[in-house]
Structure formats: C-alpha cells, structure tokens
Amino acid sequence: MTQPPSGPTPPSGPPPSGKRWHTREDSGIRLDARLRWWHDDEPIEHPRIIELFNTSLVLDEQGRYQLQIGEDWCYVQVEDAAYEVRTVDVTSDERVSVRLSDRIAEALDPDTLAVGSDGILICQVKGGRAKARFSRDAQYQLGALMEQDEDGHLYLRAGQRRLAVPVPLLEALGA
Numbered sequence: 001m002t003q004p005p006s007g008p009t010p011p012s013g014p015p016p017s018g019k020r021w022h023t024r025e026d027s028g029i030r031l032d033a034r035l036r037w038w039h040d041d042e043p044i045e046h047p048r049i050i051e052l053f054n055t056s057l058v059l060d061e062q063g064r065y066q067l068q069i070g071e072d073w074c075y076v077q078v079e080d081a082a083y084e085v086r087t088v089d090v091t092s093d094e095r096v097s098v099r100l101s102d103r104i105a106e107a108l109d110p111d112t113l114a115v116g117s118d119g120i121l122i123c124q125v126k127g128g129r130a131k132a133r134f135s136r137d138a139q140y141q142l143g144a145l146m147e148q149d150e151d152g153h154l155y156l157r158a159g160q161r162r163l164a165v166p167v168p169l170l171e172a173l174g175a
Helices: 047-056 136-145 167-173
Strands: 029-031 037-039 057-059 065-069 072-075 083-090 096-100 105-107 121-125 130-134 146-148 154-158 161-164
Touching: 037 047, 047 057, 047 065, 083 121, 083 136, 096 121, 096 136, 121 136, 130 136, 136 146, 136 154
Parallel strands: 083 130
Antiparallel strands: 029 037, 057 065, 065 072, 083 096, 096 105, 121 130, 146 154, 154 161
C-alpha cells in the first residue's frame, strides 16, 4: 500500500480562467516606478510584506532583479528605480552616505546624482548597477548638505570636504 504524498499537491493542467501558474521566472511580482509592490496587478499593502520584499531584493550577475527569501527566490519586474534612498548622512570619515530601502548603507557617488523626469532626485547604487530614488526626507537631507561658495558654485559639504555637484544636476535644478 502506498502512502499519499505529504503536503499540498502541486498544480497540474491549465490554470483557472483569467489566472496563471506562477514560476520563479514569471512570479507576477513587480516594483513600479513609484516604488510600490504589486502582485498580479494587485497592490501589496501589508507593511511587513513590503519590508520583507524591500530587504530581499537583489540584483543578480546578469542584471536581473530577484527576491531572495531564505532558500527560495523568484525574478521580479522592476519598472524604474529598484531602491529608495531613505536617509542621507555624513560619516565620520567625511563621506556622504545613503541608507537604502534594503537597509544597507553605502557611500553616495555625487557624480551619479540626477533629477528624474518627475522632479525627484535619483542616483546610482550597488556599484553603479542599480538606480535609487530619493524619498522626500532624504532629498531634504541632501539639500541641507548643499552649500554655495563665493563664486556661486554649489557643492555638498561633508565635514571639511567639499564634493562637487555634477553639472547635469545643476542644469536640472536651474543653477
């Protein structure tokens, strides 16, 4: 006599009408341009799931985004920026640091600062491989680090260090 399989039986045959089977390659999960998570075009609203997804998002060697949760993973569609800059700080070694939505802090490369088409600051993160969009608070914090020298040039003040603000950002700001 054979034992019935333990656990749920995997689906077989075609999916129900209007639905699809989800796979690692086609998870139905996406991150939209405003950094909101969706599954099958339904918003994900539970704060703990959003936080889990934010902290589990990784960029693989081929440049594809994955959610990696424990031993499980799936590909996700990222429409624009993959990360949100949540805070901007100056470190003890006089560098500008950004803390991202995945809770990781890294040095800001001022040369990657730009203004997106929606007027929100963006920058490159993860070794220049991914885009991050600034939160309102982080944008304000970065603005608080901007100073103007006697010649009218804008720069970021990081302790005693002055970091040049890139020309494209200045042009976008109308400076």
